[in-house]
Amino acid sequence: MSGNLRAAYAEIDAEHVCKSFDRRGSGSPAVDDISMKVTSSSAIGIVGESGSGKSTLVRMMCGLLSPSAGSVSYNGAELSGVLSTRAGRREFRAKVQYVAQDTTSSFDPRRTLRDAVRLPAMRLLGLNSKAADAQVNSTLESLELDPAMADRFPTEVSGGQRQRFSIARALVVRPRILLCDEVVSALDVSVQGAILNMLRQYCIDADCGLVFVSHGLPATAFIARDMVVMRNGVIVEKGTTDDVVERPQDPYTAELLEAYRGAEDIERLAVAATR
Template identity: 40%
Template sequence: MTGSVTRTSGTTGDKGADAVDATLEVVDLCKAFGGHRAVDGVSFTLAPGGSLGIVGESGCGKTTTARMLVGLVSPDSGSIRVGGRERSAPTRNRAERLARAREMQMVFQDPYLSLDPRVVVRECVEEVLRLHFDLTREQRTARVVELLDQVGLGEREASALPKALSGGQRQRVAIARALAAEPKVLILDEAVAALDVSIQAQILDLLAGIRRDAGVGFLFVSHDLAVVRHITEDVVVLRGGRVVEAGPTVDVLTEPRHTYTRLLLDSVPRVGWDPARIAADRRALEREAGGSSGD
């Protein structure tokens, strides 16, 4: 089963917008690794400045989908368009690779692994500007200050190596570096999962402000339904590489139609939570699907 999400209003204010005006349009995306079909016919759209969550348990295909969007994994079939321009085909030269990199940037779960430990924060961000824009040194310096200020970091952090920063500060650096490319879409792959709850809230509030002020679209990949509920307008639920439910976040997470979505919601611990019942419901769902939950 495939599904799609198309917003025609929301943050753009253009109630007559059509899917062709979407910042990101994904159609029937597929990827297999050997005999394992990791992504199977996934489709969705993201409006300019919109926010979309992709949720599901481990192995559902959400991270593989995100990696195909930014070009880290090549799709077997399907279409990926940004601003109406196809980007599924291989790039032909360095200029095309840089242009695609600018369109979509990704923030990973562990920022330390994505930052050069030998380079101070200021230079981490400046390198992106040097790569994508024809700026003078003075212009780059001013822009780095602006970007770090945007994510709540100052001169002390700018002069520090990544190892000297906290996890939350490193994630702020990763966000600043991604924003330096001025992307149309920012993909956040479990970007707050490794942070303490209090730091998660700070980063989520920061991201909400950035989306409001910069107009960048967010694609939020997460297994944490509370986080997705807080930061996204629409959501796509994946199971076994397929879309089983999609729609406005408040509707899908309040009144889910699919059994699997209800199971995800019921799996969140709370007062009166019964893990034995959840396990039994999961076994019943797997029997109903012919044991395909691991696809």
């Protein structure tokens, strides 16, 4: 493993990535020639209509999908190579965590939620069970999750609660880059606000980069410093959140903003978040 792979700093570099799910390559690709760099100081929001390729892009960035063309690297090393060794996988997963859009299939139904959250703390950080328990408890606390609830199985909590446990399972290793795919969509607005606030604070305190994928433009605008707008697998607009929200250059971005009635929702969410 190269020296900088062990560094506290984490950087993911996607260069000209494409993903086509069609083996003959005749249909239009889900992601078509996108380049994006994410570091421990990023706070990037990705918005776009359903099917625009947001999840596909993020899944390539964390190695769950391999690009059909282009490359993804982690701290300068090709990600597929990093993930091909046990040590590389462990290093990458300890630094880069992904919270999936669909939480139903992401938990082992035979493990309690506490065990699910404790597992990465032990496996990836090498903590003993006492230290892992302490880390689990402080993570649950920061997400305002009742520790007693952690003794239930994944099917015994609501979708929103399970979503928060999936965030806890990612944060328990104190990652340096967090990739969140629609993590607040299942939550009501006041809980969304609290989670967004907590995520934002965590990223600031832990010097953790964030990629936040969402249909919800207000939530994204609240948490992301920079924003990327996707449509049909390509980036139609990118810039600082202020510029994209206040001075959209692409007609599609303007349309998206219109659909969310702009500042009104953003302000409402920000108010909820500060409660």
